[in-house]
Amino acid sequence: MPLNEPLFRMEGVSKSYGGVRALEDADLDVRAGRIHAILGENGAGKSTLIKIMAGVVAPDQGRMILDGREISFPSPAAANAAGIVCIFQELSLIPDLSVADNIVISNPPRRFGGIDRREQRRIAADALARAGASDIHPLALVKDLSLSRRQLVEIAKALARRPRVLILDEATSALTAADVSNIFVVLKRLRSEGLALLYISHRMHEIAELADDCSVFRNGRKVATYPAGSKTNAEVVELMIGREYKNVFPPKPPPVPADRPPVLECRKLSWSGRLHEISLTVRPGEIVGLGGLDGQGQRELMLALFGVLRGTTGEILIDGKPTSIASPSQAKSDAIGMALIPEDRKTEGLMLPMTVRDNLSFAALERISRHGVIDGAREQAMIEDMVRALAIRSAGVDIPVGALSGGNQQKVVIAKWLMNRPRIILLNDPTRGIDVGTKQELYVLFRRLTAEGAAILFYSTDYDELIGCCDRVLVLYDGAVKRELVGDEITEHALIASALDIDAAGPAAKAVHS
């Protein structure tokens, strides 16, 4: 463990946005050959910290020192030139260009005034190999790649810039488990090559596996830096939320009697080679989890139930009656009463520039109107109820929903569907990227809804949530239900074992090709 001078150091850096302190007096040392994890709730100042390092925003105060020399970055390009490269959460790839075009995009090799395609191809192949993704063809178009593959291209693109400090901001959130383990191998190799890595993630087990040092941020301040492994998970969460860490999950009620008729049932549901004969039942009062590695058909299953997918085979039964659902508008009708909390709140759940009021009304237009004419008083009353019931923190309902914090935005997405009083609620990773406090509120809410008679199908990428929230968990693998875990069977070990399909022959080969 070398204690030499850090490669990059921040001293007393502060940044405010219109009077709101986003980052206050932050110090940070980043050393070569080490992976430094940054932890903190949303709004803790992590993203501001990264943006300052990457030259996207300028700090109000403080110094940044690289190689013992004070520096400042007027633009992201200047930071790149100094060797600080950031992989942002939002993908920065251009869909209609090829992988190779994308990898060299900010500084293509030139010859005779034009782009040297041969050299570009060589650089791209080289970078892809370093990123552990040499199976991606340099001439493939980015838009034809899966989200997971695109993230690998993103990493290759960063490596092609020859960084000395590499910042990864939630870089694994879109990856399948197989790609995550690939990436971890790559990151560890980069560390051994002497790069300094800054790793931002919400996933504790990733940090436990990767990090050498950890820093925790809270409310714009750095509250602690410690060597990885020197604190328990409970202690870390306590540092992050600033209060004692208690079990965040509400107690589970006694199991729903097996003879209660299911409100939602599907039999041998298949679709387009991605879903294979899935059968499941959800009874009123139950939370049924969907587990498995990311990208094993969980999202497609929800979309299929919600009437979004075409050409599904098999049967969907509502209240025991075979029903065909051809659109979300049919799925939300009174006869079915379904709601889907989509995976991406920014593009699928909300109209960010529109007001909280408008957003809350969109899924329940039929309920607040008669013969197509909106009843303003009724709308107002329902919205007020909902804002209160979910404790949505917002300066009124007539401000753009985009101005709310991520957690409150997610509450609006859920509230807009609750306005329609659904009986069947499909949750597609509803807590992704929101803070611990709001998560806790949502868990309590889900339990309250089932107590009131709703049936919930809950997909989560976080195993702890499945364990803490669900009465039963169906583990999906390659579009099929691999195993059903009930009650006490839902353990981390069981979830992971069935997610990796370890019981089946040749697990490794299968898990990797996904």
Next chain:
Amino acid sequence: MSDWRFRLADNRSTLLAVAIFVVMFILYISNHPAGLTANVVQTASNKAVLLAFVAMAQALVVITAGIDLSVGMIFVLTNCLASWLVVGTPLEVGFGVLAVLATGAACGAINGAIVIFGRLQPIVTTIATGAIYFGIALALRPFPGGSVDETLADALTGRVFGLVPASLLVLVAVVAMIWIPYSRSVTGRAAYATGSSEAAAYMSGVPIRRAKFVAYTLSGLLAAIGGLFLTFFTYTGDAAYASGNAYTLFSIAAVVLGGVSLFGGRGSAIGAIFGALAFRTIGDLLFVFDFDPLWQPLFQGLVLLFAVSVGAVALFRVRNRLDWFA
């Protein structure tokens, strides 16, 4: 997969436009009373290159996810200007041509500057600047008239070696001298990147402003080349509102037929050229099949309607309805 399959997939839309044109042209020639003679090709070429230049101009802007509704008016304006300037001694003619081209480029640059620095939407910007350019054209030629150097005009609309239409050669030369270097340059790549995803291009440090500015400016230049050729064919300048409008609308049609995505980031000026050639051949086809010329607007409309509907067939293969909204 091997490289050529990726390259083929990448250029599929352009190749489709070429194929459509070839089929239509063969149909035309095989039904033409005179068959494939140098004369027939020359006439067809002269009629088609005008739209081809304007369609190229439109394609450059559309690739950046913009649209230029003033392109037809720049075409008319440069026609009127050429009917004043491209006359006299060879030196004067030479300067006249340069001045006309520079004016077109300047019009495009103004569009680009307003879109980039004024941060206005291209569609409304070019509607407004189109009115301005047409006003200037009207000031130059309140009534049709003027003249152009006939030696140059005849040389550029005639045949080289009595065989190859000169206008076609100029078109090829323009592609070789403007489009190919541009599409292989860093700026050209930036134009595709900007059109495909401006936010991602910004995050990647792509020179978005330069890309747009160059695209609009080159677009004006190409429209001016079209305007020059119009003068060479008609020997006059005419500030015809309907003609300017028609060229703008036809250029959009040609671009779409040529496989350039109106959402930006996909397609090529070469595709747009073949789209323009195909669109022009519609009228010729009606002629060889002995239709009343009155049927031409209807046929152009129906072909366009058909062409865009064919693209919609892919929808029936969409299994996930969310893909509609990509």
Next chain:
Amino acid sequence: MKELASPLRKFSLGGRLDPAVATAFACIVILLLIGSLYSRNFLSPEYLLQQLKVAAFLGVVASGMMLVILLGQIDLSVPWVLTVGAMMSSALAGYGGAGEVFAIPFGVACGLAIGLINGIGVAYMRIPSMIITLATNAVAQGLMVLYTGGFSPKDTASPAMRYLATGFAIPGVPNALVCWAVVGVAVVLLLTRTTFGRSIYAIGNRERAAYLSGINTRRVVMAVFAISGGLSAFGGVLLAGYASKAAQSMGDAYLLPAIAAVVLGGTSILGGRGSYLGTIAGVLLVTLLQSILSVMQMPEFGRQILYGAVIVLMLLLYGREKAIGR
């Protein structure tokens, strides 16, 4: 926060008075003042009433255009749909008797039908609106050219059409203005008080999210295009009544002013944001601008140039988008 749910908020749909709308009205006042420098008559009630009457035709067309633009789409089929409305109603009126009775509904129905085709193309076949409306415009033109043989039609407007465009049912208030008022009130109610209106804003903001909210997005989009076609045709009916007959290119003068009016009124060309109050302001602004330029006895070319320049300047004042990046 409850007080904010006042009728004003509902009307302008953006908190207090939208700054863009306020600026547009301020520009109207400035235009009137400039006009009054040239002629005392400019502020007289007769002149203003005359302007409102002229504005009514554009107002009806712009109402449909606004709904389409709110969806984030565009309707380029206005010119010939308008002409279809005018020609078909006049044609039916020519048969006398029942023909005269059904002339107006028939003209509007023809527009609705073309609009429906646009809507099906955009909503169900996912064809970019710019191109499908261009194609239907060409088809409509083709049909009308065939119908009239390329000449101005001989049919004249029915008495009812003339009464609607030029009569006075309420003393002192031209009927054309009443027509616009009726259309305007209907659009305002549609946008602010109905689920259909909310759905339009939702789709304009993000169609994917609207679809996943269980809004029947395709039906809404189709209906909006049909309404736009119907309103364009109704504008054509009124214009035919005003001029007593239909003419070949009567619609050309309405496409760009309609788009300009909607955008000058603060409606985002990208969709999802805008109020009808703004569209009223935009229509008045465009009409007054055209009127002042002709009162100033500006030659046609100067009118075009100033018209374009003023639109660019006004948009630069308040129509700018946010810069990308932070």
